[in-house]
Amino acid sequence: MPELPEVETVMRGLAARLQGRRIVRADMRRADLRWPVPSGLAAALTGANVASFARRGKYILMRLQGGDSLLLHLGMSGRMIITPPGPAAPVLHEHFVMQTEDGFRIALVDPRRFGSLDLLPTSEEASHPLLAGLGPEPLGPDFTAAKLSAALAGRRTPIKAALLDQRVVAGLGNIYVCEALFRARISPRRLAASVAGARAARLVPAIVATLTEAIAAGGSSLRDYVQPSGELGYFQHAWKVYGRAGAACELCPGKPACSGISRIVQSGRSSFFCPRSQR
């Protein structure tokens, strides 16, 4: 579920609740997530003071005073739930729980257990195996048309698959790739290597705008990033193509030649696009 905008919103919500506070207890309920969670992780967090948060692609980093970082990935079905002090009803698939000194519970709920947790020295974040190979941050200064073209050069795979490759650019998932390609009027089937020049020059700002607007929607639709349910970072968004097969295409109003939004499958995943306006 969570792509860069959702992860960013979750991170901000966690920061609002945890930054500058002390974790008085931490419990690993299930350590068999995507990879086995290190056995000492909960003990290392217990009593720790939270210094700051950062995000890299779809990964969240929680930096502790004392020099360690918690690395968190939500996978497909991971959510963070914040509940205020008081009795808490049991929640299914609650694999990791932290409690702050002011009595709030912060829990990782992940039915499919594709998420991951790890603990590492803050000084070694950049060389961590899960982070070292990531491409540029799409909202950072290194994400330019020239650099994207260079990363795509020679790639004989569809642009859709290339943009899902976290080594090309970090943080995009199936939804935002579909939305950004629509915005840039580029077919998901187009050969990645052919996305250069004017197309790359359209694609970069299309990705930036798509992600920026989604983050803004998340922050504005949730009060302090927390829904009434306590859930962080998930928000309704008006997708233009994702999940809208058969719907009218906004780029071709009144054009009889436009048959609307199509759904195709590429490398086992759904792609939604307008075959008329996306080339």
Place this chain on the structure above:
DNA sequence: CAAGAATCCTGTCAGC
């Protein structure tokens, strides 16, 4: 080497 398929796991939903 690169590209696509298979894989981990559970929940949900459409169709019968």
Place this chain on the structure above:
DNA sequence: TGCTGACAGGATTCTT
């Protein structure tokens, strides 16, 4: 109502 199969926003590992 209950069963079955397809599918889900991720990312690694295996095959070709």
